[in-house]
Amino acid sequence: MRTFLLILAAAAPLAAHHSFAAEYDSNKPVSVRGVVSKVAWVNPHAYIYVTLKDDTGKESTYAFETSSPNALMRRGWKRTSLKEGDAVTVDGYLAKDERPLSDGSIHANARMFTLANGGQVFAGSSAGDGGPAK
Amino acid sequence: MRRHFLSLAALVAACALALAPPSGVAQTQKGKAAKSLDGPGGVIAVNGVRDENLPTPPSGPTPRAANGKPDLSGVWLNGNYSFSNMGGALPLQPWAQELEAKRRAEQSKDDPEAKCLPTGVPRITPYPMQIIQSPTVIAMLFEGPLHTYRMFYLNRGHITGDDFFPTWMGDSVARWDGDTLVVDTIGLNDQTWLTGRGTPHTDQLHVIERYTRPDLGHLDVEITLEDPGAFTKPHTFKRQHVLSVTWEIHEFVCNEFNVDADRLVGR
Numbered sequence: 001m002r003t004f005l006l007i008l009a010a011a012a013p014l015a016a017h018h019s020f021a022a023e024y025d026s027n028k029p030v031s032v033r034g035v036v037s038k039v040a041w042v043n044p045h046a047y048i049y050v051t052l053k054d055d056t057g058k059e060s061t062y063a064f065e066t067s068s069p070n071a072l073m074r075r076g077w078k079r080t081s082l083k084e085g086d087a088v089t090v091d092g093y094l095a096k097d098e099r100p101l102s103d104g105s106i107h108a109n110a111r112m113f114t115l116a117n118g119g120q121v122f123a124g125s126s127a128g129d130g131g132p133a134k
Numbered sequence: 135m136r137r138h139f140l141s142l143a144a145l146v147a148a149c150a151l152a153l154a155p156p157s158g159v160a161q162t163q164k165g166k167a168a169k170s171l172d173g174p175g176g177v178i179a180v181n182g183v184r185d186e187n188l189p190t191p192p193s194g195p196t197p198r199a200a201n202g203k204p205d206l207s208g209v210w211l212n213g214n215y216s217f218s219n220m221g222g223a224l225p226l227q228p229w230a231q232e233l234e235a236k237r238r239a240e241q242s243k244d245d246p247e248a249k250c251l252p253t254g255v256p257r258i259t260p261y262p263m264q265i266i267q268s269p270t271v272i273a274m275l276f277e278g279p280l281h282t283y284r285m286f287y288l289n290r291g292h293i294t295g296d297d298f299f300p301t302w303m304g305d306s307v308a309r310w311d312g313d314t315l316v317v318d319t320i321g322l323n324d325q326t327w328l329t330g331r332g333t334p335h336t337d338q339l340h341v342i343e344r345y346t347r348p349d350l351g352h353l354d355v356e357i358t359l360e361d362p363g364a365f366t367k368p369h370t371f372k373r374q375h376v377l378s379v380t381w382e383i384h385e386f387v388c389n390e391f392n393v394d395a396d397r398l399v400g401r
Binding site for chain 2: 018019021022023024043044045049063068070073074078095096097099101102107113
């Protein structure tokens with residue numbers, strides 16, 4: 001498990017479906033520490049939802065775009081690479097369009113997931129389509 | 135300098151996240167060093183583009199079909215993963231140059247491919263395709279981002295006259311020239327982009343592809359584009375696909391959750 005939770009790659013373009021720059025803002029990097037609340041294996045991009053509480057107990061959920069399920073699988077992801085309940089830190093970028101998704105979640109693009117044990121899973125999302133390499 | 139920039143970006147991000155961001159949200163730190171793509175570990179170079187995800191193709195002689203022609207069947211990976219690499223600048227007419235520049239300035243927000251529409255011909259995607267060959271028709275099945283296909287008919291000529299309607303993937307007829315499969319495609323609509331950066335074409339686009347399988351693991355194609363409506367002259371470039379004996383093409387239902395389509399703001 002630990003072996004595969006290494007940084008798999010960082011610059012290989014595998015997920016271009018849309019231009020990174022058209023949707024996400026490389027000037028708005030964000031790092032979110034929370035718990036995986038939902039894993040959605042959907043096309044064209046799989047989404048990992050991460051929920052966190054602020055100091056007052058108010059919950060926020062971020063919807064992180066990753067690569068497509070097919071591309072993630074070929075990168076070495078398993079269905080259990082990230083599971084509901086996993087504590088994670090996600091490094092990514094906020095969407096330019098600040099409207100939340102239909103379920104109210106905050107829209108963002110993931111670059112890297114770091115698990116509580118220090119293992120890392122590269123999201124491989126829009127790298128190669130004009131997005132930041134990290 | 136970079137650290138400086140990140141600090142500035144941190145400030146911008148903090149502001150963007152409202153005055154009191156949740157306690158678990160922070161400015162990202164400088165990323166850890168990425169794994170080098172130059173070292174060993176399955177990295178191969180195709181068309182000068184490296185991608186460590188491409189499995190090393192098998193070696194062996196060109197397989198042959200029962201009729202003696204090369205058998206092009208297999209799951210093929212796009213050796214050149216770049217959306218936009220077409221062997222250098224395309225010889226565009228001024229209007230086409232201007233339109234491409236406009237689309238680039240808009241970050242390709244209107245790319246039909248991002249709206250889960252077909253890529254057209256001969257644009258490729260990062261996803262594999264499979265060729266299935268019979269003596270009279272050769273099928274090219276694309277995994278994604280949109281499930282689509284091309285049919286190369288060896289037993290008829292182009293559809294013409296009143297029976298002709300432009301389509302996203304065109305009308306393709308093929309013939310063998312020795313061991314080379316020559317595919318001639320017309321009948322394309324003008325809705326697709328030739329590249330991810332927005333290169334336009336007209337419905338006069340004519341694509342001639344010459345496919346060869348020099349060995350088991352490689353599929354080479356020389357592509358000539360002619361478009362008197364958008365180009366100043368024909369343009370020829372080469373592309374190479376590599377065989378995967380372990381991958382299959384998979385389901386890809388692009389419209390399942392394409393929240394991107396109306397969120398590409400392009401500024």
